[in-house]
């Protein structure tokens with residue numbers, strides 16, 4: 342079977358204004374599309390239908406641990422060697438390592454533990470809303486959606502909040518790197534982030550506190566449960582996954598409400614709809630565009646296509662969530678949609694650990710926002726809004742609103 346030509350440019354200027362059209366064509370025309378990665382333009386494979394996404398995420402022939410690949414295959418996709426200091430985390434691991442790493446933190450993110458954070462999340466949200474200039478306008482991403490989840494995860498981990506501008510810059514460079522062959526900015530970011538985490542861990546080791554990082558340090562000291570690199574990687578993963586996605590759930594969710602004023606009014610009149618409204622935001626404009634990467638260890642036939650050994654494959658969750666085979670009228674944004682079995686948190690053993698936390702944050706944030714600001718509206722022409730580049734995140738660059 343020969344490789345199909347690249348018929349889908351996921352990173353064209355048109356796709357940045359309207360990413361959904363290209364996936365609609367992909368779902369119709371093929372089951373596994375060959376595309377080029379956004380930065381280094383290396384071939385990779387994308388699954389776009391709902392059922393095929395479920396199948397890929399449950400297929401253990403596709404591995405997550407990239408260190409099982411030949412070095413040249415790994416470096417084709419992850420060009421910066423230094424990343425090895427922060428990427429030994431559960432999302433890049435297969436069982437049994439995955440099972441060990443996940444079980445170390447799973448208790449901290451259960452529904453019950455997360456529910457206990459409700460008063461604190463509400464207080465942070467209220468404080469952010471009170472800081473809005475009266476009668477003015479703000480970039481909602483900057484002033485609201487970004488600081489809320491970052492504050493929550495930083496407090497859980499014990500990471501100093503005054504360093505938030507640095508996390509943001511580093512995370513953006515790592516998740517939406519510019520299309521360039523110059524690897525220096527990426528390398529510099531990885532080294533700075535790793536050094537920062539190392540210093541933070543050293544301080545915590547000397548003076549443990551009542552936070553998740555101190556509990557993880559205790560596990561590391563027991564020897565066989567967590568290596569030093571795994572510890573740094575765990576804190577890195579939780580810090581990045583714990584805010585970047587929820588930022589975009591809140592921003593995209595408010596964007597969807599502003600685009601559909603009837604749904605916004607409905608939610609304002611009936612705040613108890615927030616639970617199904619957040620599920621519909623996750624489906625309609627969820628923050629994860631593609632899953633993280635999986636790899637074929639050997640030539641692997643999948644959905645009628647051979648994925649060559651060492652190549653990368655992903656599923657588009659954005660596309661799966663708009664598959665008309667699964668969702669009636671998928672382009673309709675309906676905050677009461679039932680059933681709504683979206684795939685925004687993934688499928689299988691890597692199902693999002695933070696799902697209860699991000700759901701709770703989004704419910705509190707969006708309900709308080711729409712209740713407090715009855716005149717909330719977009720402050721720019723909708724056509725001027727741009728979606729970020731990058732494989733992973735489906736997020737707007739900014740969301741200027743007036744109120």
Ligand code: HEM
Nearest residue numbers: 431432582583586587590632633686687691693694695699
């Ligand atoms: C709306 C917000 C969020 C979305 C849409 C989301 C989505 C996802 C998805 C799709 C995966 C699986 C990726 C794959 O299989 O390739 C995942 C994994 C993960 N997420 Fe989230 N996430 C969100 C928020 C969070 C938060 C707040 C945390 C904080 C703890 C978190 C921590 C994780 C971790 C640790 C994993 C890896 C789980 C594993 O490998 O077993 N996420 N997330």
